Amino acid sequence: xxxxxxxxSEIVTPGDGQGFATTRLADMLAWAQKxxxxxxxxxxxxxxxxxxxxxxxxxxxxxxxxxxxxxxxxQSDLLWVVGTIVQRQAPILRRIYExxxxxxxxLAFGTCASCGGFYDNYATVAGIDKIIPCDxxxxxxxPRPEAVLDGLMLLQDKIQKGDRRPAVVKPRxxxxxxxxxxxxxxxxxxxxxxSNAPT
Amino acid sequence: xxxALVDLIARTFPDAIVETSAQHGDETVVLTPDSxxxxxxxxxxxxxxxxxxxxxxxxxxxxxxxxxxxVVVHLYSLTKGHRLRIxxxxxxxxxxxxxxxxxxxLWASANWAEREAYDMFGVSFRGHPxxxxxxxxxxxxxxxxxxxxxxERIQPLVPYxxxxxxxxxxxxxxxxxxxxxxxxxxxxxxxxxxDEPESL
Amino acid sequence: xxxxxxxxxxxxxxxxxxxxxxxVGPAHxxxxxxxxxxxxxxxxxxxxxxxxxxxxxxxxxKMCERGTWTQVFPYVDRLNxxxxxxxxxxxxxxxxxxxxxxxxxxxxxxxxxxxxLARMSDHLTCDGAMAMExxxxxxxxxxxxxxxxxxxxxxxxxxxxxxHSFGRVGxxxxxxxxxxxxxxxxxxxxxxxxxxxVERLLLGNRIFLDRxxxxxxxxxxxxxxxxxxxxxxxxxxxxxxIRKSHPYMKYGEVDFDVPVGSASDCFDRFMVRIEELKQSxxxxxxxxERMPDSGPVNVDDPRVILxxxxxVYTTIEGTIQHFKIVMEGLKIPAGxxxxxxxxxxxELGFYIVxxxxxxxxxxxxxxPCYYITGGLERVITGQMMADVVPCFGSLNMIGGECxx
Numbered sequence: 001x002x003x004x005x006x007x008x009s010e011i012v013t014p015g016d017g018q019g020f021a022t023t024r025l026a027d028m029l030a031w032a033q034k035x036x037x038x039x040x041x042x043x044x045x046x047x048x049x050x051x052x053x054x055x056x057x058x059x060x061x062x063x064x065x066x067x068x069x070x071x072x073x074x075q076s077d078l079l080w081v082v083g084t085i086v087q088r089q090a091p092i093l094r095r096i097y098e099x100x101x102x103x104x105x106x107l108a109f110g111t112c113a114s115c116g117g118f119y120d121n122y123a124t125v126a127g128i129d130k131i132i133p134c135d136x137x138x139x140x141x142x143p144r145p146e147a148v149l150d151g152l153m154l155l156q157d158k159i160q161k162g163d164r165r166p167a168v169v170k171p172r173x174x175x176x177x178x179x180x181x182x183x184x185x186x187x188x189x190x191x192x193x194x195s196n197a198p199t
Numbered sequence: 200x201x202x203a204l205v206d207l208i209a210r211t212f213p214d215a216i217v218e219t220s221a222q223h224g225d226e227t228v229v230l231t232p233d234s235x236x237x238x239x240x241x242x243x244x245x246x247x248x249x250x251x252x253x254x255x256x257x258x259x260x261x262x263x264x265x266x267x268x269x270v271v272v273h274l275y276s277l278t279k280g281h282r283l284r285i286x287x288x289x290x291x292x293x294x295x296x297x298x299x300x301x302x303x304x305l306w307a308s309a310n311w312a313e314r315e316a317y318d319m320f321g322v323s324f325r326g327h328p329x330x331x332x333x334x335x336x337x338x339x340x341x342x343x344x345x346x347x348x349x350x351e352r353i354q355p356l357v358p359y360x361x362x363x364x365x366x367x368x369x370x371x372x373x374x375x376x377x378x379x380x381x382x383x384x385x386x387x388x389x390x391x392x393x394d395e396p397e398s399l
Numbered sequence: 400x401x402x403x404x405x406x407x408x409x410x411x412x413x414x415x416x417x418x419x420x421x422x423v424g425p426a427h428x429x430x431x432x433x434x435x436x437x438x439x440x441x442x443x444x445x446x447x448x449x450x451x452x453x454x455x456x457x458x459x460x461k462m463c464e465r466g467t468w469t470q471v472f473p474y475v476d477r478l479n480x481x482x483x484x485x486x487x488x489x490x491x492x493x494x495x496x497x498x499x500x501x502x503x504x505x506x507x508x509x510x511x512x513x514x515x516l517a518r519m520s521d522h523l524t525c526d527g528a529m530a531m532e533x534x535x536x537x538x539x540x541x542x543x544x545x546x547x548x549x550x551x552x553x554x555x556x557x558x559x560x561x562x563h564s565f566g567r568v569g570x571x572x573x574x575x576x577x578x579x580x581x582x583x584x585x586x587x588x589x590x591x592x593x594x595x596x597v598e599r600l601l602l603g604n605r606i607f608l609d610r611x612x613x614x615x616x617x618x619x620x621x622x623x624x625x626x627x628x629x630x631x632x633x634x635x636x637x638x639x640x641i642r643k644s645h646p647y648m649k650y651g652e653v654d655f656d657v658p659v660g661s662a663s664d665c666f667d668r669f670m671v672r673i674e675e676l677k678q679s680x681x682x683x684x685x686x687x688e689r690m691p692d693s694g695p696v697n698v699d700d701p702r703v704i705l706x707x708x709x710x711v712y713t714t715i716e717g718t719i720q721h722f723k724i725v726m727e728g729l730k731i732p733a734g735x736x737x738x739x740x741x742x743x744x745x746e747l748g749f750y751i752v753x754x755x756x757x758x759x760x761x762x763x764x765x766x767p768c769y770y771i772t773g774g775l776e777r778v779i780t781g782q783m784m785a786d787v788v789p790c791f792g793s794l795n796m797i798g799g800e801c802x803x
Binding site: 222223225227251252253254255257259260271273277280282284306307308310311312315319332333334335336343344346348350 | 451452453456458460461462464465496497499621623624625626628637639644645734735736737739746748750752760761763765769770772773774777802803
Binding site: 058069083 | 425426427431433453455456457458461462473474543544547550560562799
């Protein structure tokens with residue numbers, strides 16, 4: 001075995017183009033996973049149009065390593081649920097989810113997939129999280145491509161951290177914070193109040 | 200133009216017409232359910248009518264009326280360019296016995312349209328070759344577009360996941376959601392169910 | 400030990416003769432839209448098939464009965480989500496027909512321009528997706544590029560890329576922006592260029608032509624009986640275009656041609672759409688010339704149109720009027736009406752029943768896709784399995800509109 005280790009090791013200085021990094025195996029695996037997401041686009045409705053736009057050259061989410069669509073759930077690890085899931089479609093969605101191999105992530109694309117949106121009626125499943133666990137919710141009806149890219153990056157971030165708690169893509173800027181608009185928020189929600197404030 | 204059509208029906212089938220109207224230029228003839236198919240065949244084949252396209256077939260639910268359902272058909276003539284709306288009223292107050300002859304033999308487009316009317320309203324069509332539900336699933340009970348079907352009553356095909364607080368899972372907070380209730384129709388007999396809508 | 404190889408000439412090779420059931424969809428890469436086709440195959444040809452829709456039935460008609468008339472617009476947007484503006488205008492016109500109001504000329508031209516842009520978006524998507532499913536990915540990307548330009552323009556005008564909710568009963572939500580005409584001119588010019596490129600790329604391509612020509616033929620009688628309208632009907636040679644046959648808005652005054660096919664195969668349906676893109680651009684050019692730069696967009700009718708914001712905040716009449724229209728909804732007189740316009744896929748009809756309250760009693764849309772998809776069974780029966788993809792693509796089924 002000793003023959004395999006070369007003896008001419010040398011000390012490298014950071015930034016000179018060669019060298020090594022130390023990491024844990026889990027971190028490296030997560031890093032590899034987050035940049036090679038094989039996606040299964042489960043496209044049903046209006047959001048599919050925006051999904052086309054995100055995958056076309058202008059917004060191009062293949063820059064984030066989630067290029068290859070796999071239309072077999074067994075070969076994919078990221079399930080994009082794009083559009084409304086109705087009760088009739090629900091068994092199919094769950095079956096596809098169950099066919100995917102671990103590790104797998106689910107991204108709810110658009111309001112309908114996240115919570116049912118304004119289709120609060122007999123036909124629609126009020127959010128895919130009623131049926132399958134979901135990692136990232138991208139709100140919008142349909143969401144802008146920028147929001148989708150934000151959602152994808154959020155998911156990659158969560159994969160790197162090993163964080164399986166679901167999260168929502170928040171707007172980058174709260175309009176209230178924009179001084180140019182002259183908006184005033186009259187009521188802050190309770191959670192955002194500083195904890196040491198007098199009650 | 201279409202007025203002449205109404206007169207033509209009145210002359211040929213004097214017993215078939217229940218009433219006629221012409222609102223906003225849409226000539227309408229309400230037919231007796233018995234004459235439904237024969238008048239439709241006449242309208243398709245007669246050289247003066249030549250209504251060769253069945254543009255749309257649907258139903259409207261009037262729960263306060265008897266007969267309860269109005270089956271509405273919009274016909275169009277490609278060659279002559281005129282339109283006619285024919286209607287038939289069927290069904291008793293409970294929505295039972297809503298039966299009408301099928302128009303599938305006359306126009307192929309009636310096939311899916313009648314299936315939809317059956318699915319959504321429970322109007323059945325005698326002689327239809329394939330009267331199945333089309334938009335909802337076979338396990339669906341009731342007819343969704345009837346006014347007495349509560350819009351929120353879901354009939355899930357797969358049970359919802361067995362996790363606590365399934366109605367509002369994290370990261371969605373308690374105070375998110377629609378602040379206003381929805382406006383419902385005063386005339387429909389929409390009953391708010393006393394118990395919670397079934398959510399498994 | 401004897402040799403095991405068989406003399407194939409003598410042996411009777413048994414080929415399984417019973418038909419094979421094959422299920423395609425509702426989640427299938429080649430089925431854009433949610434449809435399930437159960438096919439009975441004999442070898443590779445389709446003996447029987449059952450087309451099942453409803454996998455996107457979202458209860459549109461039920462939801463319409465639960466809000467005000469204005470609240471229907473967002474739902475209408477999501478019917479044919481490739482050309483939402485046409486649906487918006489179609490529904491607004493149905494309500495206006497029942498109300499008996501006519502929008503000013505400026506609004507009519509504005510609606511026409513936006514509508515034709517939406518039609519271009521629809522046809523670009525349909526033809527692009529069709530080419531993509533047959534393996535031609537580049538034209539798809541180019542056409543999506545063109546659609547992106549339209550969406551940018553729409554965003555400039557309406558604030559939303561795809562689902563605008565921009566129509567209102569009695570007008571539009573906003574008047575045209577200042578640079579509207581220049582923007583539209585620039586966009587249509589570029590799209591015409593894209594179409595030219597796509598034609599050069601596809602129409603000399605033997606594979607593409609072979610997959611489309613003489614595939615999915617529907618006779619005129621069948622198309623009429625099935626209730627087909629729009630590009631699919633015109634591909635059979637019947638020049639039925641509501642913009643020409645029953646002109647609404649200002650379509651009677653503009654000059655355009657109705658392209659028709661002759662063989663009524665998939666290729667004709669593809670080409671009719673390509674040609675309609677050019678005609679749409681012609682219509683837009685003429686509308687841009689005639690559209691007044693100033694003047695009212697909305698009807699001057701306080702029963703229908705929201706008062707200007709300054710009045711709402713400063714006068715009691717304005718406040719009350721605003722409150723009444725928003726909370727109770729605008730009142731549409733009791734009655735029923737069937738209004739029809741030319742949508743992206745054909746005759747887009749709205750059959751509306753009002754009981755005089757602020758809530759629709761019944762909104763029935765005549766979805767052109769529904770009837771076209773109803774004919775899919777007839778189109779693909781007897782075809783080869785591989786022909787399902789171009790046939791389905793050329794019919795342009797839009798799930799939201801078909802299943803509602």
